[in-house]
Amino acid sequence: MTFAAILSASRASGDSSGALRASLHFAGQTLVEYQARQAARAGADRIMILVSVITPALSQAVDRLSADGIPVALVRDMVSMVRDAPRDTDVLLVADGVVVAQSHFDAMAEREGNALLVTDDSRASAPFERIDAGQRWAGLARVSPDLLFGTLDMIGDWDLSLTLVRAAVQSGARRVTVPQDDLLTGRVALVETQAEADVAAQTVMSSGSRATYVRGLAEHYLLAPLARLASPALMRTQVPTMQVRIAGMALGAIALVPIELLWPATGFFLLLLALLIAEIADRLDELALRLPPSGWAAFVVPFFAVGGISLAGAGVLATCLALLLAIVQVADRWRRTGAARPWMIFTPASALLLLLLTTWVGAFSLGYEVSMLCVIASVGTIILLKRD
Structure with missing residues (x-):
């Protein structure tokens, strides 16, 4: 009633x-x-x-x-x-x-x-x-x-x-x-x-409740916990959520510069930081009982992330990887991942974390190959476990 x-x-x-x-x-x-x-x-x-x-x-x-x-x-x-x-x-x-x-x-x-x-x-x-x-x-x-x-x-x-x-x-x-x-x-x-x-x-x-829906691999195990730690301090300083979100967008755009200058590790790190800021903005919306955006504002930072991945790889494999990651990101944001568990959802943040680690150990190409296998497995899992 x-x-x-x-x-x-x-x-x-x-x-x-x-x-x-x-x-x-x-x-x-x-x-x-x-x-x-x-x-x-x-x-x-x-x-x-x-x-x-x-x-x-x-x-x-x-x-x-x-x-x-x-x-x-x-x-x-x-x-x-x-x-x-x-x-x-x-x-x-x-x-x-x-x-x-x-x-x-x-x-x-x-x-x-x-x-x-x-x-x-x-x-x-x-x-x-x-x-x-x-x-x-x-x-x-x-x-x-x-x-x-x-x-x-x-x-x-x-x-x-x-x-x-x-x-x-x-x-x-x-x-x-x-x-x-x-x-x-x-x-x-x-x-x-x-x-x-x-x-x-x-x-x-x-005592704010955690997200009631499944998140991606990196978001669930890394970004969301960090956002829960940082968001109360920002909330107390009365920083508007949109300003936090815009800061994430700006950092995402800046991260493309070192990638273009052939410093991929620096660019990947900045893109991860931009995604963390976007996650903090979502947490601020959650604490204020506002629904996080699901339109264009929600995809600006992930767009820079997949763009940076494609730009750093500069090949067909990198482009295909970026496109598949974009699909997974949309499914994750719109809560269309079915019954997949967080560790099964390979988002752009997850790929950036893997690429950053492999770049630091000198296995740049291997990082792209493993990321492609992971995102293919993730897409297949989402499809196969889709609820009726």
């Missing part, structure tokens, strides 16, 4: 009365933008952000979300909420300034009817809103259309989130209790300042 999401973005942060909690920087974007991406990943088909004033940061967040295909709108008053809220689906309510692990979003999305994410009253849960003598609201609530519109009809100037939560409590909504470990580790938190948001973001980045 589809559902909508209502995000609150009106409370001031603890850093400045002029700033909003929702505009705190979090995982390379604003906090409310991250919440919207979580709701969309959980299955929300429309997202409404309830605001008291429309700031440039909120407008830019909406523009970025819309550009990524996430339907989102800013709502300023109860009249607009009554007009825009869906009357045939449940609504997932997200508290202002809350950081909740994606698993809890997914769990609430699977439920139907009124439900509350709660935590037992303790010192760790003190920042959250108390709902009774023993529990506090942990920032997520799923409410039915009847409860939502029944509350909107009588809400006046009251706080929508807290009024809906109290109405859900009075209606006997089911409760999903958050483990205390999630509070202690920061997987569920309420942030009011940028310092608190930074701490919560570090927790998110350190």
